[in-house]
Amino acid sequence: MTKDLLQEARQRLQTRGGRMTAQRTLILSTLDNLDTHPTAEELHSSAARQDPSLHLSTVYRTLHWLEEEGLVSSRRFDENRRQDRFDPMLPSQHHHFLCSVCGSVIEFDHPQIPAIQADFERQHGTRVDSISLVFYGLCARCSQDGGSGGGT
Amino acid sequence: MTKDLLQEARQRLQTRGGRMTAQRTLILSTLDNLDTHPTAEELHSSAARQDPSLHLSTVYRTLHWLEEEGLVSSRRFDENRRQDRFDPMLPSQHHHFLCSVCGSVIEFDHPQIPAIQADFERQHGTRVDSISLVFYGLCARCSQDGGSGGGT
DNA sequence: ATAATTATTGCAAATGATTTGCAGTAATAT
DNA sequence: ATATTACTGCAAATCATTTGCAATAATTAT
Numbered sequence: 283m284t285k286d287l288l289q290e291a292r293q294r295l296q297t298r299g300g301r302m303t304a305q306r307t308l309i310l311s312t313l314d315n316l317d318t319h320p321t322a323e324e325l326h327s328s329a330a331r332q333d334p335s336l337h338l339s340t341v342y343r344t345l346h347w348l349e350e351e352g353l354v355s356s357r358r359f360d361e362n363r364r365q366d367r368f369d370p371m372l373p374s375q376h377h378h379f380l381c382s383v384c385g386s387v388i389e390f391d392h393p394q395i396p397a398i399q400a401d402f403e404r405q406h407g408t409r410v411d412s413i414s415l416v417f418y419g420l421c422a423r424c425s426q427d428g429g430s431g432g433g434t
Numbered sequence: 435m436t437k438d439l440l441q442e443a444r445q446r447l448q449t450r451g452g453r454m455t456a457q458r459t460l461i462l463s464t465l466d467n468l469d470t471h472p473t474a475e476e477l478h479s480s481a482a483r484q485d486p487s488l489h490l491s492t493v494y495r496t497l498h499w500l501e502e503e504g505l506v507s508s509r510r511f512d513e514n515r516r517q518d519r520f521d522p523m524l525p526s527q528h529h530h531f532l533c534s535v536c537g538s539v540i541e542f543d544h545p546q547i548p549a550i551q552a553d554f555e556r557q558h559g560t561r562v563d564s565i566s567l568v569f570y571g572l573c574a575r576c577s578q579d580g581g582s583g584g585g586t
Numbered sequence: 587a588t589a590a591t592t593a594t595t596g597c598a599a600a601t602g603a604t605t606t607g608c609a610g611t612a613a614t615a616t
Numbered sequence: 617a618t619a620t621t622a623c624t625g626c627a628a629a630t631c632a633t634t635t636g637c638a639a640t641a642a643t644t645a646t
Contacts, residue, residue, distance in 0.1 A: 301593055301642050322633080337596045342633065344594095358510050361566075364604080364632065379560060390554055398544045399569065406540060407574035408531060414513075416566045417551065422559035453613050453622055474604080489625045494604065516603065516633080588646080595640070605630070616619070 287314045287353060287370055294351045308332055309344045313354070313370050319378075319387050321365040359387070359416060375413070381421035388421065439466045439505060439522055446503045460484055461496045471511065471519040471530075471539050511539070511568060527565070533573035540573065 288310045295302055312329040313320070320328070326341040345368050348354040356366045359380050369378075371389060379388040399410050440462045447454055464481040465472070472480070478493040497520055500506040508518045511532050521530075523541060531540040551562050 299593090299643095303594065303642070305595070335596080339597080339634075340595060346634095357513050361509050366632085379554065379558070379562070381560075382563070388558060388560070390558075392550045392553060394546050394550055398546055401544060402531065402542055402569060403571075406531070406542075407577075408533075408540075408569075408571050409577050410531070410569040410571040411534070412570045414566070414568045414570070417554060417560075417562040418564045418566070419555075419560050419562040425559075425561050451622095455613075455623060457624070487625075491605075491626080492624060495623080498605095518603085589644100590646085591642100591644075593640105593642075595638105597637090597639105599634105599636085601632105601634070603631090603633105605628105607628085608626095609624105610626105611622105611624070613622075614620085616617100 287311075287348075290353055291348065291351070294353070298351075300347070304333070305336055305340050306344055308336065309341055310348075313368070316370075319359065319367040319369045321367055323365070325368065357414065360385075377413075377415040377417075379417040379419065379421070381424055382418055383420055383424040386421050386423075439463075439500075442505055443500070443503070446505070450503075452499070456485070457488055457492050458496055460488065461493055462500075465506070465520070465522050468522075471521045473517040473519055475517070477520065509566065512537075529565075529567040529569075531569040531571065531573070533576055534570055535572055535576040538573050538575075 288307065291306070291310055292302060294300070308329050309325065312332070313325060316325070316328060318324070322338065322341050322345060325345075326336065326338045329341070330336050345354060345356065349356060353370070355369045357369065358364070359367050359378065360382075376389045376391050377395075379390060381387075395413065395415070399413060402408070403410055440459065443458070443462055444454060446452070460481050461477065464484070465477055468477070468480060470476070474490065474493050474497060477497075478488065478490045481493065482488050497506060497508065501508060505522070507521045509521065510516070511519050511530065512534075528541045528543050529547075531542060533539075547565065547567070551565060554560070555562055
């Protein structure tokens, strides 16, 4: 769904002089295919199926590089887990819903948000550069199940 | 400004059977006096001025206990720092602005937020239980300084 | 093509925040 | 006062993430 991370990344490399390695290609395409917001470890173990020699630290380094290039963003969605999750949705500002049962993520936006930001800026004389908004709750599927499936 | 954490904590103890120790008293009152959203270490070093034998792990344990009791909440405000910050503002749901220069925190709320939540719930058939909203930017003071002070 | 240059990798060890086991200390109950 | 056991300080463990370094491989110059 993402607008081809690999393409974007290649662009950045040409502009700023880096190297497109097999590892980066693999990580990028894995991230692109995954529909989730994976942790570094999830991304690694998924990509490692293609190339078992891929090292976790390479995943971290690639992810940081992508962050610098503005192609992914990292955040800790779940305050209870200490791992960061990486979000490949680059271009549009969007927000997240996190299902506290199944962990699924829904991305969303809302037209009123800029107005809230503007009100805040006006009221406090500040400049807001970025917004992080996360809803926590039960996704449609999990709230239908009545939470009865909760074993783990 | 907080509605006396110590009082609240004592209540919880009576109800659920714990012990009010000198350390807990110190930590609670320090947290109450601090106007910030301190990290465990900041809270510890502040409290340790009164009692140098106070151990950091006790601060962590007390903070976790308070979280369970619903008297503080922990979150990672700054995605770039890996330390958690602890927020003693308990009763009202509120949101945060974080100045990326001086690190100061402004708490706020906005009447439109419930409407955004409701729209989202309607649209996705979900139930939203809690919201985390953080604005990042420059506070009034720091944006006046023109960022000229930035040495470190 | 080939060799030179240097970004990137794998690995292992370091780091930093937070947690935990344990034996000693101290709050509450008897 | 004594017994009970929650809580503490300390040190060591953990977990995610980062980093130093020598080896590898992508690009550049020849």
